[in-house]
Amino acid sequence: MLTPDQITAIAPDAASLKAGRDLATPRKWQVTGGDAEVLWGLAMGSGKEPYQTRVSLGDLATKCSCPSRKFPCKHALGLMFIAAGNPGGFQQGERPPWVSEWIDARSAREEKAVARAEEKASKPVDEKAAEKRRAKREGRVEEGIALLQQAILDLTREGLASPGARDASAWENLARRMIDSQAPGLAGALRHVADTVLRDPEVDDELPLELGRLYLLLHGHSRRDEFDELTRAELQAQLGGKSGDEALAPEVVEDDWFVAGRRVEERDRLITASTWLYGTRSQRWARLLRFAPVPQTIAEPWPLGSTVKAALKFQPGLYPLRVGPDSEGFPLMSGSPGAHEESLDALLDRFATALAANPFLRVLPFLIRLRPSADGSLLCDAAGRALPWIASGDLALKIECISGGRLVSICGEWDGRFLRPLAMEDSGVWIPLVSQQA
């Protein structure tokens, strides 16, 4: 069920992608084979011996004996292209020894890793040493928070219209300080100020509001002992980084999850892929984040538009949305979700409820049948209500072409001001509307 989009997203660069496509023909392979779990091939290279290439379909891991330093190499990409274009096109069905050895070695490694983790968890902890480490880490975090809190207070006293508050590089520096203080969530929030809030046409309103949100977070953290477990968990999650106590267990939800939308962005040499999943029975939304340091790319085994049978682990918080990347599952089928009856009014209700539970929330995803208004500035639902949206000229034209004035299923994010489309249905096929590679 491999799609060309997945292969494009995982390719390390355009040259490898092209080389991969050039290798997507039986002419270049001595042997190719595949089954439900793994693909393999013997590629004719410039050396005497052909290269042994393997691709594991479950997590898109690859191994090839070619000397290339790029990852995945062009041979692996070639095998993937063959699979994507012509699933029945593999010559053999039985795994040669060099393939089964690799698969066995991988599962042995995974088992060992799980055993090690369990052992570590069950070992009697050296309480004093652990306490010392925790205190040291908390000390660093506290220092960072205090610094940021003071900075925001100073800027507000001075007035947020002043140049000091509008200097993007100053916010960047603060973000870097937060990384040093092991609070990556705060770093992300400060980068959001530098990248997005300062460039917003309504920055005079948005900057004070965003800083109000941040201050609430910092202030709340300093008084966290007064709050209940869930609030503390949420505050910790917003700060990012390791939490002190893992007392709260994640909520596990089993369902058939529709992979509704995905955004891939690069910032400061880190690629983040954020995927929204919609539970078709539970009607819950989940957000899955995956990261990779440049120049690596992110392997997404669950293609956009597929439905995945999975048990997702929701991280505890005031309005749980985020799920861990270690959630297991496998794709069932591809295609649009069934009829989804939500209206824009219902979306706003849901957003208000979510904000009431978690005032730090930024966006909520939606999956609604919509169409652009006649003048193009609004998206309208079946009930005749509308909300403003943001899309580049090209994207607006594409959506107009696909909808043809009719309602179509669109997945996107609502941030309290604008709808931002991420993916939509085009006559039975679910397609992305934003770039799926960094």
Next chain:
Amino acid sequence: MTTDPLIAASLLGTSRLAALPPPPDAALEASWQAIPMDNPAAAVLQALGLMRAMRRAGGRTLESSAGGDECPAEEQAYLPTLAVESLLRLLRGEFPEILPEWLRLASASSSILRGRALPELLQAATRNQAIRPSIRRLVGERGLWIARRHREFSWLLEDAAVADDAWSVGQPAERLAWLRQTRTAKPELAAETIASHWAQEEGGFRESILRLIAPQPLACDEAWLESLALKDRRQVVRDLAAAALSNIESSAFRKRAIVRLQGCVKLERGSILVTPPAVFDPTWAADGLKEKPPQGSGERAWWLRQIIALVPLDAWPAIFHVSAADLFASTLDPDWKTELAAGWIDSARSSPAHALAEHFVPFLVKLSSWPAASGISLGALLMLLLAPLVPAARFGILDKIARELPPALALDLLASVAESPPPGSGSAILAVLDVALANPSTPLVRPQARALAICVPADAIQQRLEALSRLPQLSSVAEEFATTLEFRRSLLSHFASP
């Protein structure tokens, strides 16, 4: 500029702030009161945090503006997804030479494109006029609907059915569509309308009208062609009018042209004998002939050439009671061979569909010396003559001449035809290709190699690829050829799949 007092306070600075401005809503009153004022900046920030939550949560939906019209439902099936993805790759720059083949396959399939590929295809066709005819049906109702809402795509409407008032109130593309429509149903009305509006139309539009009727001028067009278009200010309009008039069998223009020709040319016992005119008759100027010759040509030769040029080649068999084959096999008058050839070439250029290509092309290829003054190369003229033919005829001719052309010209011609021969034909073409590929010193560049890969008939692709895979090494040009063939093979399979 913001009007909210709390936000204003945060923008201006809080050092002198004694108390918070009143809350934006009574619901926040209690929370507002609970905020301590010992640190004014902190108080403002906390209030802002509350305000943010309130604003974000308090959004309301708007009344949707009167919904625009819906696009009419599509009646035809959609092209397979893989075929659409290939198109997107072609439009984004991979194997651009294969785009015409994709369009042909798509047109033959009587399916239409899904919406998501429309923007890129419409934009490509806006830039490249040559592909417009093939995409008109492909874009379905959706494409027409989009074209009505976006000016840059209005050219798409030229073919669509338009309302009766399109001539009076429509955009230029719609007015041309009206003309096309009306000429089919009521040609006399179309001709009258053109005549009555001629003087007010812009030069560019007058040219468009001529290009519209040029492929099939009708008897009722003679009047305005002769009295208005032939006398137009623009040279190109006059030239197009002359060509159109010469292709109306009953026109006075054509009859005059034939009489002039018969005055200079005789065909007796397999020989063409030429007597160029001694003087320039002043009435000829009205038909577009020019008295003054260009540099390097004598007067009589120039007049002779123009006289020949105004008669379409397919009129010659009837005038001289000879078959087309015999015509071009005749011995040409040795004194006037060059002017005769040049005149025939001119005639072919202005009416390529009436140029007896099947016989004229082999004649051109066998010409011992190309008339320098003709103003067009052999290659360019061959492309012009082959273009209006149906593929079977086109490849019939190409097969005949492939071996007689210099290899470089043959390859150029094949690369520009950019179409594959119908299954079962094209053996001479393949022979030329094989020789070129086997010879590493053939001066081929990669885009040509890609274009030539298109000349392999669909049923011969597999065999060619197998032959290539048996070669130990491929030059980079041959590699490009092979990769393109592979892409074509996968393309053909996309269209074959359900």
